[in-house]
Amino acid sequence: MKHDRNIYLSNMALNEAIELYTSACARGEISLEDEVLQTVEALGRVTAEPVFASLSAPWFNASAMDGIAVNAASTYEASERRPVVLTKGKDYIIVDTGDPILDPWDAVIMVEDLVDLSEEQVEIRAAVSPWENVRPVGEDIVAGELILPAYHRITPIDLGALLSGGVNAVKVLKKPRVAILPTGTEIIEPGTPMEMGKIIESNSRVFEGTVIQCGGEPIRLAPVADDYPLLVETVKKAAESSDMVIIVAGSSAGTEDFTSRIVAELGEVYVHGIALKPGKPAILGKIGHAPVIGLPGYPVSSWVVFDTIVKPLLYTMQHQRPLQRPTAEAVLSRRLVSSLKNLEVVRVKLGKVGDKLIATPLNRGAGVTMSLVRADGLLEIPQSSEGFEAGTKVPVRLLRPIEEIENTVVVIGSHDLVIDLLADQIHTKWPDSGLSSAHVGSLGGVMAIVKGEAHMAPIHLLDETAGQYNMSYVKKLFPTFKGYLIRGVKRTQGLMLPKGNPKGVQGLEDLTRVDIRFVNRQRGSGTRLLLDHNLKIRNMDSEGIQGYDREMTTHMAVASAVASGTADVGLGVRSAAALTGLDFIPVGDEAYDFLVAESHIQALPVKRAIEALRSEAFKNKVLALGGYGVENCGEVITIE
Amino acid sequence: MKHDRNIYLSNMALNEAIELYTSACARGEISLEDEVLQTVEALGRVTAEPVFASLSAPWFNASAMDGIAVNAASTYEASERRPVVLTKGKDYIIVDTGDPILDPWDAVIMVEDLVDLSEEQVEIRAAVSPWENVRPVGEDIVAGELILPAYHRITPIDLGALLSGGVNAVKVLKKPRVAILPTGTEIIEPGTPMEMGKIIESNSRVFEGTVIQCGGEPIRLAPVADDYPLLVETVKKAAESSDMVIIVAGSSAGTEDFTSRIVAELGEVYVHGIALKPGKPAILGKIGHAPVIGLPGYPVSSWVVFDTIVKPLLYTMQHQRPLQRPTAEAVLSRRLVSSLKNLEVVRVKLGKVGDKLIATPLNRGAGVTMSLVRADGLLEIPQSSEGFEAGTKVPVRLLRPIEEIENTVVVIGSHDLVIDLLADQIHTKWPDSGLSSAHVGSLGGVMAIVKGEAHMAPIHLLDETAGQYNMSYVKKLFPTFKGYLIRGVKRTQGLMLPKGNPKGVQGLEDLTRVDIRFVNRQRGSGTRLLLDHNLKIRNMDSEGIQGYDREMTTHMAVASAVASGTADVGLGVRSAAALTGLDFIPVGDEAYDFLVAESHIQALPVKRAIEALRSEAFKNKVLALGGYGVENCGEVITIE
Known part of the structure; x- marks a missing residue:
């Protein structure tokens, strides 16, 4: 046997691990630098400081209507009984919506209220007050006013307000650069000819996608075999040049030990082993200012650790509220037994049958990616619980909009391949519908x-x-x-x-x-x-x-x-x-x-x-x- | 007066307009072409057909544990009382998680269950069954199995399943190409020196951002002045080379008439004028296969029309369920009076005070972009309603997560600039909190x-x-x-x-x-x-x-x-x-x-x-x- 295997990990409670790690990261000031971007390029970025308008909008008094600009005083005598006739040039000018209202004009009469007498004269039957039908300077935004607070993620409509407020460049946080390092002698890149024992590397691609969705900039590094000196060098460089490092372990224990040793050698390991299933053999450390996370090799394990620990950290780095999925109460369709050793995250299918939301557990294997692909929600079994009986009401964090779940036909019973075809047919015909199936015979x-x-x-x-x-x-x-x-x-x-x-x-x-x-x-x-x-x-x-x-x-x-x-x-x-x-x-x-x-x-x-x-x-x-x-x-x- | 002004628009009910236009667009087969992408490039894209695995995952029987591979038959005699000694090479080989289990081996004993006797011998105290601790071929995905249905938006975890299932390229819908044409003689590009009467063009930037968020590809065209022949030529080209055309009207009525005339000349106008406030003077038409939408010039009007009509159409083109914002019931803090002439969309601030969610209407002006920037939700006053009394319970479509709204301090009263600073301070310190203010004295x-x-x-x-x-x-x-x-x-x-x-x-x-x-x-x-x-x-x-x-x-x-x-x-x-x-x-x-x-x-x-x-x-x-x-x-x- 290999006697240098480290088979014993700690079994720290998830909350404790998160708390310990979060405060360790905060001590390292995991703040992002900022940069100045053209406003038109700043969609989805996070403001680094409050943004104030440098121009009022509108910046001149503008007609709010199509009509004529007048001096209000010239209309005071007008009434239904005694219309007033105004002469073009002398008493009014024609204005379109948005046209400036300048001295001597101070009000607008809308086109619907005019009686045309000739090309040069109109009749009015009511008076207007000064500044009636005029959008005053600053009606929308006053120069100097706050448009956006600091640490606000810029939306499309924000772009409109910034540009209208004369803000053509904006100081934003740099995107967190997240290095993603796939490791393991057994992994090969997709498309490479298969060899017995080789596994297609896909985890890093999942995290690339997730980092993008969290507002970060993924930097996927070339896969590195289980070569200690090479790994040390690669991890060191990655930690120096990025804001966070994700080491995707190969599935072998050897690699995993490497990760922990490497992080300890270059920085500090705070947690190695969490009472979380799947996801136990995670490593939470730091090298310099950069959080460094060693993820387990099984795809579901690594996803759960990323989702539970890395994602909130990424949001926090950007001063954003970590994503919280909506929850719904569901009735468990099958008994679920779980160990007191850990908190377990179970993937479930959901469906609304009658007035009940039914949760059916999916395959609980750490290697079954499809359980995540198919999942409608996540059910946590607390560490203190041995599981739930069938029929128990349980809270489920939703992975899909509840409306979509409610339109889903719940199919439980015997398996046949035609069920997949039926699912596809339903979703194709009605994009807001689907089919959720469980194979129980x-x-x-x-x-x-x-x-x-x-x-x-x-x-x-x-x-x-x-x-x-x-x-x-x-x-x-x-x-x-x-x-x-x-x-x-x-x-x-x-x-x-x-x-x-x-x-x-x-x-x-x-x-x-x-x-x-x-x-x-x-x-x-x-x-x-x-x-x-x-x-x-x-x-x-x-x-x-x-x-x-x-x-x-x-x-x-x-x-x-x-x-x-x-x-x-x-x-x-x-x-x-x-x-x-x-x-x-x-x-x-x-x-x-x-x-x-x-x-x-x-x-x-x-x-x-x-x-x-x-x-x-x-x-x-x-x-x-x-x-x-x-x-x-x-x-x-x-x-x- | 200009006698060619078309001041009378239709006042079609919103639902009627949407139904008429949606079916008109469906008749024109507004389907997207598809394209084949490398899977690693396909995040966020929509599958054009069901995707089946071309490889099983795992594709060989693999050890599920670190331990030794054995032939199960050789362990049948082992018990606590009568351990069995196995010899390396003859009775077992060492395996790491993920290693292939090949003939003659058919089971794995995990390292925790072994007693090392020497480098060459281990003792076991329990039998294993055939295929115990072995991940069978196809445990995750069986070749030929459905991974994703047609018309499914690809998530990060989907990438993992596709790559593991040997799918390195995937047929997806092309992103809908949306041409966005800002028009109007009075508009200028941000950063241009200001001239009296000129307005900074920002609407097109808002829609660029929204199109991206809806999964489309915006193509912002250079602004065009109110020049009929030039507009005709530009719109014609845009309709030929894109899947949808958005014409952002200048704020003048002249331009708006142009849009309607141009669409009618090149294609068909289905709706011109909707009983929607803000947003009435919208134009819904089609040129060739491309839906062509003329948006009003006021920023809130154009946003409301885009959000209500264009966005759902964009999702439908991609066979996706149109975005539906979650709703919450709120208590109206002020009386709201609205006309029976139209459905009105009111922007509201929300806050949880005690156990009540309070909705406070924001500025209802069509030109007040900041009312959208500040809004937490949208309240619809139906066309059949003259409004709501203060204290009425109303449904509000949420623009922010409810948890964020619940952490918001609701400040209603006198205005001072320090309120903005306080809002900024709170949001900076607690990213999940904010301040919502209304200025009522x-x-x-x-x-x-x-x-x-x-x-x-x-x-x-x-x-x-x-x-x-x-x-x-x-x-x-x-x-x-x-x-x-x-x-x-x-x-x-x-x-x-x-x-x-x-x-x-x-x-x-x-x-x-x-x-x-x-x-x-x-x-x-x-x-x-x-x-x-x-x-x-x-x-x-x-x-x-x-x-x-x-x-x-x-x-x-x-x-x-x-x-x-x-x-x-x-x-x-x-x-x-x-x-x-x-x-x-x-x-x-x-x-x-x-x-x-x-x-x-x-x-x-x-x-x-x-x-x-x-x-x-x-x-x-x-x-x-x-x-x-x-x-x-x-x-x-x-x-x-």
Whole structure:
């Protein structure tokens, strides 16, 4: 073993770590320099000092109307009964809105109130007061007046006020320069030919984007391998020439140790190891004036640390209020167990079903980027909590606007690739709508419908006695259930095998062969039921199947296990086999339909989903996948 | 008169105009072309089609831990009682997190579970199952799986998923190219020497910024004078080479007519004149496929039309849900009267006083850009409504985060320049705080405190009998009031006169001279009371003062009227005279203090304001203005 591995990190509470680090950074005066920019270039920048107008707006008394400029005294006698006639040049001049009103004129009569007598004369029937219909100098801005306070982020309308106020250049804070250093011998740049063990470097690109969104200037450095002297040199230079340094660790522990040692050697490490999941092995340090943060290598871990600690620091450096996401109260659809060892950040899908906002936890793995891509919100399980029971009301920080979430159709149940196509179809047709899905299997889907936690449950449940799919199964399970079945697709399930079927699998009977490693679906999934049904009619014992306990939650995950050689066979839909280049032996056709409760059939998201199911665009995409039938797709059948 | 002026516009209801125009634009297929970008360049862009993974992530079975890779079968016998010894090379290899797990290995034991016996041998006390502690191929993303749907705006984390999924280039919508054409003979570019009648062109810069924020690409064209043939040519070219054209009208009616005629000549005008205030004279048309919008010249009018009509269209072109600002229910602090002729958009300041969100209307002038700069929210008065009484609950669309508004100290009462300095001081010290002020005069301020609509009321109220400021006045007015007086500044009021005092004004006695035009403050302001008190003790009649009825609401507005020559004298504070370069004859010193009700003295925004008042930084800035005393500034005195 490598005895120099530092496997023990501290486990500092998140709040404590943030407080310690923030005050350490404040001691180092993490202030930004300022610079003078042309106002027209200053959108989104932060003022470094209060900005005062150098010119009044308007800067001359200006007509507020189209009409004629007069001297108010010459109109005092005018009335309905005794109109006054004014002569051009002598008594008035024609003015447009914005024209200057200069001596001897001191008021404007608008064009609608004039009776034209000739090109040279008008009649008026009412008097005007001095300065009536005149925008006085400084009506908008008075020279010397404050336009913007210090530390204000300049908006488009601010640009208008600054320019109108004669401010053509403005002193702003320089953007915080954030050096981002990807490290690790195993990382390669996107587009490089793949080599076993190499990982595409993508974390630094995520932080580049986030730094831009926080108003900073990212400086992505070339990736550096796990070479201690080279890393020291690179980090030292980065700390000298930027306002903050982000070291993106390779995923190996070796690299991580390097980071901590390097920061300690060049500056100071305040925190190494936070009671935060994912995100524990973070390093918070400082070199000179520059905060230096070592992020863990797993993408979700590093994102959580960046979001929780680095982002607020970036805002604070710019004297801006750290971004606070709006929160909403949601009902948890599944039990969540968490350790007392740490605060956990769980990514959740959200959907409004009836009057409840339902939160469904996504994959909690630190390496599952897609859990963040798909997330609608973040749920924190405090360090002091062991988790929440299903049905608990929990606060969720929103990652998307709540209006968008409210238009989302919540689909919980069996997995099929057509769900992605349906999601795409809905979002394409209605940009303010979407589809949120959780793969819990058909039975889990039925339960979600019964508990009012989903709009639609995709199911494929074979009633063994009736030999029929879905309708009779649901009626047997919940005889009093009132609702509808929306016809989805016909699909073919079968054995997925490596290309060329090297082990010569012929059918389900081969699953008990000693040289065959199976990969299964989770309990409650329709595919698992289909397998068990088929084992039963063949009098086969699941005990004899190697890998029967290895459970995956999607067809694609099963296909992937077979494709990568960790299993020899799995059961799933033809489209998944086709997409992953596998051989396929059909086992049976089935109906993949959507269960909807009576109370939700009129909900807007459900109506849109049905419209999308019926669309030719959707059906064509499904057919293009292969292995599906789309007859009756979108048909609504009452369950009675 | 110019008889070719088109002074009559239609008055189409806003919703009707939007519906008509949106469907007209949809008919013209206002779709954007797409382009293929490197993924690393695609932040913030909108996907033009669904994006599927071309590589699984991880793409090999990878160790999820630091530890040793083993064949699970070799560990089955291990237990606490009967440890198993494994030999390096034969039974295991050392792996770091992320290392590939290849045949014959199929599981990982983490380093924490190992007992090192030697460099070559470890002892284990528990078995592992096949694929335990191994991230399977596709754990994050399976090749072929959907990463992003079509028409999705790419976020930083999406970049990570795309790159990990082997997607190095992505098809996105081209940014909508928005040509912005400033027009008008009277406009000049910022920085150009000023000439009487010329206006600094700033609207186009506001829309440049807004287009960027909406994901578009602004193309600001060089300003064009009111020259019909030149305008026709410029608009034609712009419509041919961009996805949308914004014509920023000069403020003259002539130009506006040009715009409508030009659009009608080159394409079609759907709407000219909307029942919207400000914003009525908008033009909605189309030339070829490009929507062409003629905006009114007044900055607030054009902003409202852009915000209400152009922005949603820009989002729709990108298949994005139009931005919807969060709304909050607020209590209106003042009566608002509006015409049945149109829907009115009123800019409001907001503040949380006690448990009520208070909305105070800002200047409703179409030319007052600062009303938008200062606004916290927008209040719509429907066309069917004649307005709202004070105290009505109204929905306000928020322009700032509600948390920021909740930390804002609401200051309603008398105006002084030190309020701007106090606002700046608070925001500098606490980036999540601010100061919101409304200038309603001292008496208005006292009423706001009594009604619970403000945290602090700046007042300077002379009790004529006691010869004392503020304390005794408030006690006489509201004998049962419980609260505090926070000491503010001592300041000098006096006559503000043009530089050199050309009319030889000596004192208040001169106000009744026939050659003197006075400019007054509004009723209820302390300065007006000060004037009236002084007139009274001099036995002077206000009837004899020319301009006594001309009311301004701030010292700066009065100073500006004198500086611009529309008045010969005004009464106000020394600092305003100094800032505008006026002469000053002192009339008296007074105390400008802050009234606070007992129930709000402990509110965070008030505590912060008091701390800011007491700070040396604030006092120094006040002293630098000139004409102020800061002794006891921030001292809290109980009213009893």
